[in-house]
Amino acid sequence: MVPGHEIAGEVTEVGSKVRKVKVGDKVGVGCMVGACHSCESCANDLENYCPKMILTYSSINTDGTITFGGYSDHMVANERYIVRFPDSMPLDAAAPLLCAGITVYSPLKYFGLAEQGKHVGIVGLGGLGHVAVKFAKAFGAKVTVISTSPSKKTEALEHLGADSFLNSRDPDQLQGAMGTLDGIIDTVSAVHPILPLLGLLKSQGKLVLVGAPDKPLELPVISLIMGRKTVSGSSTGGMKETQEMIDFAAKHNITADIEVISMDYVNTAMERLAKADVRYRFVIDIANTLAATKP
Ligand SMILES: NC(=O)c1ccc[n+]([C@@H]2O[C@H](COP(=O)([O-])OP(=O)(O)OC[C@H]3O[C@@H](n4cnc5c(N)ncnc54)[C@H](O)[C@@H]3O)[C@@H](O)[C@H]2O)c1
Numbered sequence: 001m002v003p004g005h006e007i008a009g010e011v012t013e014v015g016s017k018v019r020k021v022k023v024g025d026k027v028g029v030g031c032m033v034g035a036c037h038s039c040e041s042c043a044n045d046l047e048n049y050c051p052k053m054i055l056t057y058s059s060i061n062t063d064g065t066i067t068f069g070g071y072s073d074h075m076v077a078n079e080r081y082i083v084r085f086p087d088s089m090p091l092d093a094a095a096p097l098l099c100a101g102i103t104v105y106s107p108l109k110y111f112g113l114a115e116q117g118k119h120v121g122i123v124g125l126g127g128l129g130h131v132a133v134k135f136a137k138a139f140g141a142k143v144t145v146i147s148t149s150p151s152k153k154t155e156a157l158e159h160l161g162a163d164s165f166l167n168s169r170d171p172d173q174l175q176g177a178m179g180t181l182d183g184i185i186d187t188v189s190a191v192h193p194i195l196p197l198l199g200l201l202k203s204q205g206k207l208v209l210v211g212a213p214d215k216p217l218e219l220p221v222i223s224l225i226m227g228r229k230t231v232s233g234s235s236t237g238g239m240k241e242t243q244e245m246i247d248f249a250a251k252h253n254i255t256a257d258i259e260v261i262s263m264d265y266v267n268t269a270m271e272r273l274a275k276a277d278v279r280y281r282f283v284i285d286i287a288n289t290l291a292a293t294k295p
């Protein structure tokens with residue numbers, strides 16, 4: 001299985017009943033391509049939480065075939081799972097918004113952090129984290145980036161426009177920021193302690209985990225009790241909200257920072273990914289690679 005679920009392209013053909021898009025439109029497909037459309041989640045535009053949700057790759061589709069993702073010269077998708085890109089949206093730099101973007105946009109909105117004057121912490125400055133900073137700033141929030149890499153401070157403040165930076169390995173810096181945040185979006189992909197993060201929250205503050213460590217984290221219950229704090233998770237977003245996110249991003253000039261590569265570079269890209277040597281997403285240009293290799 002070659003995955004890929006941040007897919008952008010142009011419509012080349014539509015079915016006779018399709019009204020949402022037409023040939024030539026710029027569109028995207030994200031993490032899912034189907035759901036049951038009859039459960040409570042589906043009725044509330046939360047296909048992402050449907051128990052029968054069909055993932056864009058490695059799932060069984062309604063016709064019994066396996067879904068193969070987006071690393072392909074074409075794909076067929078149901079119009080409900082297609083996101084329209086406004087004309088100003090570049091296909092390459094907008095593609096990562098279809099997973100990374102919606103995954104941080106949705107919890108910022110749902111947990112009441114997408115508001116002027118809220119103070120939001122973003123933990124982990126990778127693919128998800130860097131767009132989280134951009135969305136939170138566009139919502140008018142005050143943004144603090146929390147990272148184990150002090151080398152990312154200049155990047156966070158000067159390039160991404162965060163208001164402050166905390167080195168999560170520096171106890172003095174953490175102590176000085178205790179009780180200051182309304183919410184935190186935690187994008188860290190590895191097991192890490194959440195006690196210091198809970199300490200940064202105000203009472204009633206919310207820690208939202210979107211990074212997916214492969215082992216359980218320790219839950220410091222006393223810290224939750226003392227301050228009525230919440231720890232939650234969040235997974236991508238429904239199709240209605242994904243369209244809203246893309247429209248919002250277009251209006252506020254938000255895209256991902258990317259490095260476009262051709263298909264024959266993927267092994268090197270994988271090696272560089274393992275060393276966290278990318279700012280912040282590789283985007284594979286399938287169409288141009290294939291065009292260049294056609295006899
Ligand atoms: N909830 C969802 O719906 C959803 C959607 C997409 C991705 N994810 C998950 O989110 C996570 C992040 O994805 P990404 O694309 O931003 O990855 P990424 O590799 O670009 O970023 C991960 C960040 O975590 C940091 N990090 C890694 N290990 C760390 C550690 N031990 N301590 C502190 N920081 C550490 C990295 O430096 C990096 O900044 C992954 O686990 C991914 O599977 C979840």
Ligand SMILES: [Zn+2]
Pocket residue numbers: 035036037038039040041042047050051052053
């Ligand atoms: Zn459903």
